[in-house]
Amino acid sequence: MTSKRLLEPQRAGDCTPEGGCTGQREPVTGKAFKTNTQLHEGAIRNLSKEISQNGHYHTSTRHYIHKKFACGREEEEPSSGGLLKHGCPAHRLVLNGFRVQDQTQVEARSPVRGPGEPACRLPSPEMPHPNTSSIIPVPHDRSPSGHADKEVMAATVLTTLSTSPLVLNPSSSASGVDLAGKAWKESLSASYSSSTSGNWSWDASDQSVPSTPSPPLSNDTGKSFLLSCQSDDNNEESESTHFLFEDPIPRKRKNSMKVMFKCLWKNCEKVLSTSSGIQRHIRTVHLGRNGDSDYSDGEEDFYYSEIEVNMDTLSEGLSNLTPTSPTTSGPPPVFPVLTCDVSRTEPANVIHTPLSQSAPSALCHIRTDHAYQGPMTQIRTVSIGEKRQPVNHTTVSKTHTNSTSTSKPTTGTRKPRGEAKKCRKVYGMEKKDLWCTACRWKKACQRFTD
DNA sequence: CTTGCCGGGCT
DNA sequence: AGCCCGGCAAG
Incomplete structure (x- = not known):
């Protein structure tokens, strides 16, 4: 029939x-x-x-x-x-x-x-x-x-x-x-x-990602459509429709993952599909070398990263390249770019001051490894510094104030404990009344001075 | 832990 | 100034 x-x-x-x-x-x-x-x-x-x-x-x-x-x-x-x-x-x-x-x-x-x-x-x-x-x-x-x-x-x-x-x-x-x-x-x-x-x-999206999926789709669509027409089945049509929609998307996703190479140079978010391309880019643009020359000391390797890109996202993101990282996705972009970038790039170009060198470098590393710990590290650094100084500070500052007027000696010269027994020892806690006022006040005994 | 006492705060 | 106390250091 x-x-x-x-x-x-x-x-x-x-x-x-x-x-x-x-x-x-x-x-x-x-x-x-x-x-x-x-x-x-x-x-x-x-x-x-x-x-x-x-x-x-x-x-x-x-x-x-x-x-x-x-x-x-x-x-x-x-x-x-x-x-x-x-x-x-x-x-x-x-x-x-x-x-x-x-x-x-x-x-x-x-x-x-x-x-x-x-x-x-x-x-x-x-x-x-x-x-x-x-x-x-x-x-x-x-x-x-x-x-x-x-x-x-x-x-x-x-x-x-x-x-x-x-x-x-x-x-x-x-x-x-x-x-x-x-x-x-x-x-x-x-x-x-x-x-x-x-x-x-x-x-x-399809158009944007002309890759394989779209063409087949169009064909499929046509076929399915024709079929549906010929058969005149509503069902078929619906089916065809499904194919049209369902298939396409999955396919895209299947093929959507692609490895890209992203330039990590500061302020450069260039993304290329080939390592050679990105290397050349870095060599030429950032390292100022002759782009044509194959010479590579491998330094470029440090300036780009390999990223897996979801083509869907990419297609969207490419147009907006700025946000950078739909591609890189979430966390990486933020931390690497900000911290790593700086840390990586700086070493080459910037000379740290002695002080900065030790700490900063450390900071960078830490940050690189744990993006959100940045603050932590800072705190740490600070805390470290504080620890040492404060200790001295308190004493020093006090001493200073005092010292100015009276006494470095004080600090350094805390009266050695007199060998003589004092009120407390002599009278004991029970007879505190008998103590000299100084002793009662926890001051240097005035009764039994050395 | 105990003792001596400095540094400080409160009244 | 007197009184009191937290806290440190020596023993």
């Missing part, structure tokens, strides 16, 4: 589209034509002025759209009734005229207006064949090229309907009508994806 139908639709020129099917029939059934006229009119109304001249296109477009729905239904119906096969669209109309109409309406609404709808609907139920006939013209025109036209038209319509995000499509479609399969394929795929998913970001 399905096979037959499928074949037929193809004949009609992708009868998939309702119109297409109807059109096909027409050839079979001359009647339909006239009767269909009414329907056509309605359709035309919906479509608008252009229809009169390009009626075919419009109809085709509509049909195309209808196809989706019709196709799905058709299949079902055919299963129920073999007769329907031949005139899939027409039959449908007759049998399910209302349904078809409804669908058409739904689809039609975007393209056209209400007025046409009623006319179309009424006729369709009553004159199912006519509808088909209306479509007929399209098939005629099509012939071999007709398919393409239809497709193109469909694409155009879709594009238009979907919105106009892809202005390109319209243009392409317009030109595409004339153009061969390629054009329509492209436009189709583009419009399709855009219309269906409306996932622009995705498309953009």
Whole structure:
């Protein structure tokens, strides 16, 4: 069953589209034509002025759209009734005229207006064949090229309907009508994806990352699309849609990881895809060497790092290179750039003062290893310094103050403990009363001085 | 740990 | 100035 139908639709020129099917029939059934006229009119109304001249296109477009729905239904119906096969669209109309109409309406609404709808609907139920006939013209025109036209038209319509995000499509479609399969394929795929998913970001990313994924996609898309059209299965369509969306993304991600080489030179965030490239860059730009010369002492190695880049991110990030590190991602960028960079680059160019040398270098290293510990290290350094000094300070400062006036000697000369026993010893704690005031006050005993 | 006492704070 | 105490250093 399905096979037959499928074949037929193809004949009609992708009868998939309702119109297409109807059109096909027409050839079979001359009647339909006239009767269909009414329907056509309605359709035309919906479509608008252009229809009169390009009626075919419009109809085709509509049909195309209808196809989706019709196709799905058709299949079902055919299963129920073999007769329907031949005139899939027409039959449908007759049998399910209302349904078809409804669908058409739904689809039609975007393209056209209400007025046409009623006319179309009424006729369709009553004159199912006519509808088909209306479509007929399209098939005629099509012939071999007709398919393409239809497709193109469909694409155009879709594009238009979907919105106009892809202005390109319209243009392409317009030109595409004339153009061969390629054009329509492209436009189709583009419009399709855009219309269906409306996932622009995705498309953009694809384009940005022209790598393998996108091409296959377009092809796949086209194929799947065609298949869906031919089969006229809603299911298939949905499936195809899935492929379109699901597949692409995964693929990208799969292939998205790439090794890049990032220049670590201060303020230079150059990222190249090859080590040789980055080395040359460093040699030439930063080391001021002759770029051509292969001579390399390996110094460049210190100025670039190998990074794994998620192409998705990269694509986004590349445009904004500044932030640097979507590529490098999180932590690395910050610490390496700030600390490492300085530490690495400085050594070569900057001479530290004796003091700075010891500490700073250490700091740098530490920082490099533990980005967020930077402050810690500082603290440490400070603390170390403080430790020593403070100790002296307290004593010194005090001493100083005192010393100035009285006594370095004091500090240094703490009165050696007198050998003589003192009040405390003599009287003991119990007889504290007997102690000399000095002793009571914890001062140098005045009673038993040495 | 004990003792002696300096340095300091509080009243 | 007197009183008191924390704390250090010598023993």
